[in-house]
Amino acid sequence: MSELHTVNKSPFEKSSFDSCVEHVLEGSAVLLYEDGVYAAIRGTAAEGKVKSAQGVKFYALGPDLKARGLSGERVTDGVEIVDYAGFVDLAAEYDKVVAWV
Amino acid sequence: MKFAIQINEGPYQHQATDSAYLFTKTALEKGHEIFRVFFYHDGVGNGTRLTTPPQDDRHIVNRWADLAEKYDLDLVVCVAAAQRRGMVDAGEAERNGKDATNIHPKFRISGLGQLIEAAVQSERLVVFGD
Numbered sequence: 001m002s003e004l005h006t007v008n009k010s011p012f013e014k015s016s017f018d019s020c021v022e023h024v025l026e027g028s029a030v031l032l033y034e035d036g037v038y039a040a041i042r043g044t045a046a047e048g049k050v051k052s053a054q055g056v057k058f059y060a061l062g063p064d065l066k067a068r069g070l071s072g073e074r075v076t077d078g079v080e081i082v083d084y085a086g087f088v089d090l091a092a093e094y095d096k097v098v099a100w101v
Numbered sequence: 102m103k104f105a106i107q108i109n110e111g112p113y114q115h116q117a118t119d120s121a122y123l124f125t126k127t128a129l130e131k132g133h134e135i136f137r138v139f140f141y142h143d144g145v146g147n148g149t150r151l152t153t154p155p156q157d158d159r160h161i162v163n164r165w166a167d168l169a170e171k172y173d174l175d176l177v178v179c180v181a182a183a184q185r186r187g188m189v190d191a192g193e194a195e196r197n198g199k200d201a202t203n204i205h206p207k208f209r210i211s212g213l214g215q216l217i218e219a220a221v222q223s224e225r226l227v228v229f230g231d
Contacts, residue, residue, distance in 0.1 A: 063123075085127055097225055097227045101229070
């Protein structure tokens with residue numbers, strides 16, 4: 001059973017990103033959106049957690065990065081930037097959607 | 102694919118309602134089905150027809166209503182959450198002795214069973230909240 005986990009909180013504000021990466025299983029994915037996109041930024045404390053999650057794909061919502069003045073170059077290697085159509089595709093691709101709200 | 106959407110936050114307060122709208126609109130444009138949009142907790146505020154935002158701001162309530170008109174969406178407001186927050190339709194006004202209604206005609210007030218049914222009937226439940 002593969003899952004799409006959605007995280008909408010900054011890792012510097014709430015612990016939902018940390019909880020998510022501790023629970024996510026190999027073969028699943030994490031979509032970072034709203035303030036969750038801050039976890040996708042290179043050079044932050046979140047970068048290591050993103051890189052050390054084995055077999056887990058990470059995505060960040062492009063419009064929410066842009067809304068916060070964050071360009072694609074600042075995003076951690078391996079994190080794929082998607083738009084809303086990509087969000088919908090991911091929700092359909094994985095067996096269920098787990099919202100860390 | 103059949104989606105159900107749950108929204109827990111009010112308009113103009115949290116990005117959740119914008120994210121939910123854009124997800125729902127995109128899913129419909131891609132040919133997916135939205136079985137139901139369920140407004141829970143402060144999310145019930147998305148359904149008031151009395152909202153009047155500044156002209157240069159998005160009209161969140163009408164935006165949902167326009168999407169419902171175009172795609173025949175089922176927009177359901179949780180009754181218990183609505184009662185607490187003063188969201189009233191004609192039936193609730195009569196039952197609780199209120200002198201006005203404020204629900205937008207494209208929304209309807211119903212029970213939590215509608216969320217459970219949506220979760221059961223849909224292939225995915227996507228939750229937007231704080």
